[in-house]
Amino acid sequence: MMKDPLKPILSVQNLNVSYGEQQALKNVTVNIPEKRITAIIGPSGCGKSTLLKSMNRLIDLTEGVKYSGKIFYHDTDIFDAKTDVTYIRKKMGLLAQKPCPLPMSIYDNVAYGPRIHGQENKKELDQIVERCLRSASLWDEVKDRLKAPASKLSLGQQQRLCLARALAVDPEILLCDEPTSALDPISAQSVEELLHELRKDYTVVIVTHILRQAMRLADYVVFLYLGELIEYGPVEKILKNPENATTQAYIKGIFS
Amino acid sequence: MLVSTFIVLGGLLAVITMVLVRGVPALSISMLTQTPKGGYYLGKEGGILNAITGSLYLAAGATGLALVISLPVALYLEEYIGKSRFADFARLMLDISWGIPSIVYGVFGFTIMLYIGLKSSLLGGIITVALFEIPIMVRVMDEVLKMVPSDLKEASYALGSTRFETVFKVMVRQALPGILTAILLAFGRGIGDAASVLFTAGYTDYIPTSLFDPAATLPLAVLFQLGTPFPEVQTRAYASAAILMIIVLSLSIISRMLARKFAKHIVA
Numbered sequence: 109m110m111k112d113p114l115k116p117i118l119s120v121q122n123l124n125v126s127y128g129e130q131q132a133l134k135n136v137t138v139n140i141p142e143k144r145i146t147a148i149i150g151p152s153g154c155g156k157s158t159l160l161k162s163m164n165r166l167i168d169l170t171e172g173v174k175y176s177g178k179i180f181y182h183d184t185d186i187f188d189a190k191t192d193v194t195y196i197r198k199k200m201g202l203l204a205q206k207p208c209p210l211p212m213s214i215y216d217n218v219a220y221g222p223r224i225h226g227q228e229n230k231k232e233l234d235q236i237v238e239r240c241l242r243s244a245s246l247w248d249e250v251k252d253r254l255k256a257p258a259s260k261l262s263l264g265q266q267q268r269l270c271l272a273r274a275l276a277v278d279p280e281i282l283l284c285d286e287p288t289s290a291l292d293p294i295s296a297q298s299v300e301e302l303l304h305e306l307r308k309d310y311t312v313v314i315v316t317h318i319l320r321q322a323m324r325l326a327d328y329v330v331f332l333y334l335g336e337l338i339e340y341g342p343v344e345k346i347l348k349n350p351e352n353a354t355t356q357a358y359i360k361g362i363f364s
Numbered sequence: 365m366l367v368s369t370f371i372v373l374g375g376l377l378a379v380i381t382m383v384l385v386r387g388v389p390a391l392s393i394s395m396l397t398q399t400p401k402g403g404y405y406l407g408k409e410g411g412i413l414n415a416i417t418g419s420l421y422l423a424a425g426a427t428g429l430a431l432v433i434s435l436p437v438a439l440y441l442e443e444y445i446g447k448s449r450f451a452d453f454a455r456l457m458l459d460i461s462w463g464i465p466s467i468v469y470g471v472f473g474f475t476i477m478l479y480i481g482l483k484s485s486l487l488g489g490i491i492t493v494a495l496f497e498i499p500i501m502v503r504v505m506d507e508v509l510k511m512v513p514s515d516l517k518e519a520s521y522a523l524g525s526t527r528f529e530t531v532f533k534v535m536v537r538q539a540l541p542g543i544l545t546a547i548l549l550a551f552g553r554g555i556g557d558a559a560s561v562l563f564t565a566g567y568t569d570y571i572p573t574s575l576f577d578p579a580a581t582l583p584l585a586v587l588f589q590l591g592t593p594f595p596e597v598q599t600r601a602y603a604s605a606a607i608l609m610i611i612v613l614s615l616s617i618i619s620r621m622l623a624r625k626f627a628k629h630i631v632a
Contacts, residue, residue: 166518171447198524208515211538211629221523224533259631266631270519277523 117142117281117311118163123177125158125167132158134335135177140281140328145303145312147326147343149319151358155335156315160283163313164200165193181281198225201274201310203284207266207291209258210273214250217258217269221277236276244272245302264295271302282306284314288321300325319359323347331355383609387602395603400569405592412604415585417571419608421486422579423555426493430550434498435543438505439531443517455506461499467559469496474563487575489565496560497550504549508542509535538630541623548619552612558583582608 116139125133133155140146148156161167163179165186179186186196198221210217218237227233237254241247246268250261258269267287274282284303288296303312304325316322322329322343329346331339331354339346339355350356398411445451473492482488512535520530536543558581566578567588582604589601 164522166522169514169518169521194524194526196524197522200522202519202522204515204519204522206515208513208519209631210516210519210534211540211631213629220520220533224523224525224529257629259629273519273523283522 115142116140117182118313119180120159120162121178121180123159123162123175123179125155125162125173125175127170127174128172132335133162133175136332136335136337138330138337138340140311140313142311143307143309144327145307145314145325146328146330147322148313148315148330148332149317149322149358150332150338152317154332156317156332157285159330159332160285160313160315163281163283164197164202166197166202168193198277199279200281200283201271201277201279203267203271203274203282203287205286205289207263207270209261209266209269212258213255214258214261214269215254218272218276221273225277237272240272240275241269243275243302243306244268245298246272262295264291264298267291267295267299268302271299275306279310281311281313284312286315286317289317319347331358333358380609383602383605386599387604387606390596390599390603391606395600396607399571404569405589405594405597412580412582412585412600412607414569414571415580415582415604416607416611418486418565418568418579419555419582420611421572422489422493422561422565422581423551425486425490426497426554427547427551429490429494430497430501430554431547433494434501434505434546434550435536437498438502438509439535441502441506442509443527443531443535455503458499458503461496462503464496465559466496466557467562469493470560470563473560477564483576484564484566484578485576486565486572486579489561489579489581490575492560492564493554493557496557497554500553501546501550504546505539505543508539508546511542512538537626540626541630544619544623544626548616551615555581555612556583556608558587582611 118140120136120138120140123133123136124131136159148159150156158167162175163186167173167175175187181196181199184191184196210220212220215237218240219233222233222236227236238247241250246265249265258266261269267290282303287303288299291299300321303314306312314325326343328341329343330337331346331350333354339350339352346355347359350359394409395411396416397413398409399414400412401408401410404410441451441454469492473488473495477483477488516534516538517530520534525533561581562584565581567580567584568578569580570577572579585604586601586608589597589604592598
C-alpha cells in the first residue's frame with residue numbers, strides 16, 4: 109500500500125462497523141486526500157455505503173449499529189462524544205443514490221440548510237440560493253420558478269437540486285453514494301461533469317459500482333471486498349495495475 | 365365485493381336521504397340564527413344556534429387541544445423511541461383507548477370534574493372530548509409518519525439538522541396531508557359525540573360566553589328534540605342532524621382541498 113503524498117482531510121483508522129450480528133466493515137484504515145476525488149469501489153454488499161455513511165455518522169440512524177475505531181476530520185475525532193454531529197454533517201454534504209428533495213419549493217430546498225444554521229437575511233439567502241443553483245448548473249432551468257415544488261422537477265434536475273442543497277451549507281467534503289445510478293445517461297453525465305468541476309473546491313468521496321465512472325472521475329480508488337479494504341491508491345495504479353489478486357479479478361470482471 | 369360496496373354506499377345514502385327529507389322542511393333561517401325561545405321544545409319559536417355554536421366551540425377547542433398533545437406524542441413514538449418496547453406498549457394502550465366507548469370518557473371526565481369542583485362547562489367538555497380524540501389522532505399520525513421515507517430523513521440529517529428540526533420541518537411537512545386527515549377524523553368524532561358531553565358540557569339554551577359556561581351541542585340537541593312527543597319538534601331534530609352533517613361534510617371537503625394543496629410537494 110502506498111504512502112499518501114497529500115494531506116488527508118479525512119483519516120479512517122481501524123474502523124469496524126456491525127449491524128447486529130453482521131459485520132459490515134472490518135478494520136478499515138484509509139486516508140482521504142483533500143481536494144481530490146476518491147472513489148470507493150467493490151461488489152454490492154461490500155460495505156461501500158457503510159464506509160461513506162460512517163464519515164458523516166449517518167450510520168447512527170440505523171438501528172442496532174455498533175462501531176469502533178476512529179475517523180478524523182482534520183484533527184476532530186468524529187466519534188468523540190464531545191464532537192458536534194451537526195457540525196460534522198454540515199461540513200460533509202451528501203448526495204444520495206436516489207434524489208430526495210425536501211417537501212418544499214425549489215428555493216426552500218436550497219435555503220433549508222442555511223436557515224437551520226441561522227441565516228435569516230433574505231438578501232443573503234437569495235444570493236446563496238443563486239450561487240448554489242449555478243454551481244449545480246440548475247439556475248438557468250429554474251430561475252423563473254423558484255417557488256415551484258421541487259417534486260415537479262425531473263429526476264436529473266432533482267439530483268442537481270440535491271447537490272445545490274448540499275453546497276448551500278458550505279461543506280468541505282461531498283459524500284456521494286452512487287449519485288448517478290438512478291439517473292438517465294444524459295443526467296448522469298451532467299452530474300459527473302459537475303463533480304469533476306467541483307473537485308477544484310471540494311473533496312469528493314464517491315461510492316460507485318461503475319468502474320468506468322471511477323476511471324473517468326477519480327484520483328484515488330479504495331477497493332473494498334466483504335467489508336475489508338483490499339487495496340487503496342491512485343486510480344491508474346489500482347484500476348490498471350492492481351497488486352492484489354482479488355482486485356485484479358474484480359477489475360477484470362470475474363465477479364461483480 | 366360489488367354487493368358489499370353497494371350495501372355500504374346504499375346505507376350511507378339512505379341515512380343522508382332520510383335526514384335531509386325529514387329535516388330540510390323544518391330547516392329555516394330562524395333555526396340557524398336564534399337560540400331557543402320559551403316553549404321551543406313545545407314547538408314554538410326559536411332555533412338551535414346555541415347547539416351549533418356550542419358544538420363548533422367544543423369540537424374546535426377539543427381538536428386543537430388534542431392536536432397540541434397528539435402531534436408531539438406521535439413524533440416521539442415514531443422518531444425518538446421508534447421500535448422500543450415502550451413504544452409498542454404505548455401503541456397498544458392507545459389502541460385500547462381508541463376502543464373505549466365515549467360514555468366511559470364522559471363518566472370519567474365527570475368524576476374528575478366533581479372531584480376538582482368544576483361544573484358542567486365548555487372547558488369540561490373540551491377536555492373530555494380531547495381525551496378520546498387523542499388516541500385517534502396519535503395512532504393515525506403515527507401510521508402516516510411511518511410512511512416518511514428514511515431517505516428523506518437522511519437528507520435532512522445530512523445537512524446538519526438536529527432531530528428536532530428534521531422532525532418538525534421535514535417530517536411534519538411530508539406527512540401534512542395525512543396529519544390533516546387525522547385532525548379531521550378526530551374532529552368528526554368529537555363533534556358527533558353525544559355521550560361524552562352529556563355530563564361534562566351539559567346543555568343550555570344560551571350561547572356560552574366563557575369556558576366555564578355550560579355548552580349545548582348538536583348531538584344532544586338531536587337527542588332532546590327527538591325525545592319530545594311533538595312531531596314539529598321531532599322534525600327539528602332531523603334538521604339539527606342535517607346541520608351537523610353539513611358541518612362535517614364541508615370540513616372534510618375543505619381538508620381534502622388543503623391536503624391536495626400540500627401533497628404537491630411530496631415526491632412519491
